[in-house]
Amino acid sequence: MTDTAIAWDTYSRQRPERRPTNARGETTWFNWTQYADHGPGAELLEAPAGGRVLDLGCGKGGNAAHLAALGMAAVGVDVSPKQLTAARERWGQMPGLALHQADAVSFLREDRVGFAAVYSVYGAAWFTDPAVLMPAIRERLLPGGRLVFSQRPPVEGCYGCQASYIPRGADEDPLVVKRWDYEPDAWERLLKAHGYTDIDASVLAAPPGRRTIGTLIVRASARE
Numbered sequence: 759m760t761d762t763a764i765a766w767d768t769y770s771r772q773r774p775e776r777r778p779t780n781a782r783g784e785t786t787w788f789n790w791t792q793y794a795d796h797g798p799g800a801e802l803l804e805a806p807a808g809g810r811v812l813d814l815g816c817g818k819g820g821n822a823a824h825l826a827a828l829g830m831a832a833v834g835v836d837v838s839p840k841q842l843t844a845a846r847e848r849w850g851q852m853p854g855l856a857l858h859q860a861d862a863v864s865f866l867r868e869d870r871v872g873f874a875a876v877y878s879v880y881g882a883a884w885f886t887d888p889a890v891l892m893p894a895i896r897e898r899l900l901p902g903g904r905l906v907f908s909q910r911p912p913v914e915g916c917y918g919c920q921a922s923y924i925p926r927g928a929d930e931d932p933l934v935v936k937r938w939d940y941e942p943d944a945w946e947r948l949l950k951a952h953g954y955t956d957i958d959a960s961v962l963a964a965p966p967g968r969r970t971i972g973t974l975i976v977r978a979s980a981r982e
């Protein structure tokens with residue numbers, strides 16, 4: 759296994775399952791943010807009924823399962839075997855959902871069928887060099903297809919490749935994965951340079967409460 763997969767397997771063991779139902783009593787739902795019952799839903803993807811959609815870094819699969827429940831052909835890709843095992847245990851019987859263990863860029867280079875939307879929620883779009891990933895996604899988007907991803911906004915002054923630490927035991931070093939942080943206007947310039955159109959990057963405020971870090975949501979289209 760790669761160091762990246764080992765790191766994300768370690769992360770997977772520390773993360774709880776998605777709740778059985780959300781605040782509205784729904785058994786599947788879409789969440790772009792780090793807060794429960796907060797923010798927009800699947801409508802950001804603007805994907806047509808039955809459209810093929812791709813989740814890069816799908817984790818335990820809750821968002822992709824929701825899109826499959828809405829009738830889309832949802833494909834979830836994750837580099838972590840443990841994340842995929844959890845996704846298969848909970849959502850493996852969901853019609854319309856396909857799950858693959860793969861690195862995001864490798865998958866995009868091998869899968870030759872286009873997508874109406876590609877998205878990533880605190881996922882591979884945050885943890886992959888955008889100079890490599892953004893053109894790879896662009897190649898697989900159908901004309902007019904949407905790219906949407908969310909992640910934590912950058913800390914002021916800390917831009918480009920940053921280290922994310924995944925804790926282990928008290929007497930063990932943490933594992934490290936790389937992530938890429940930019941201000942919204944930098945994301946807009948970067949996506950424009952890779953041929954995307956209709957680009958919008960903005961920070962959604964946190965819900966009322968003690969936590970104040972918002973969610974950066976980036977949206978763009980592939981030219982018609």
Ligand SMILES: C[S@@+](CC[C@H](N)C(=O)[O-])C[C@H]1O[C@@H](n2cnc3c(N)ncnc32)[C@H](O)[C@@H]1O
Nearest residue numbers: 766815816817836837838861862879881882885
């Ligand atoms: C913070 S978790 C978010 C998981 C999920 N999207 C969610 O909202 O719960 C990041 C996920 O991205 C996956 N990931 C990170 N880098 C990846 C890559 N290069 N290719 C595929 N998956 C990746 C990790 O294994 C992990 O499951």
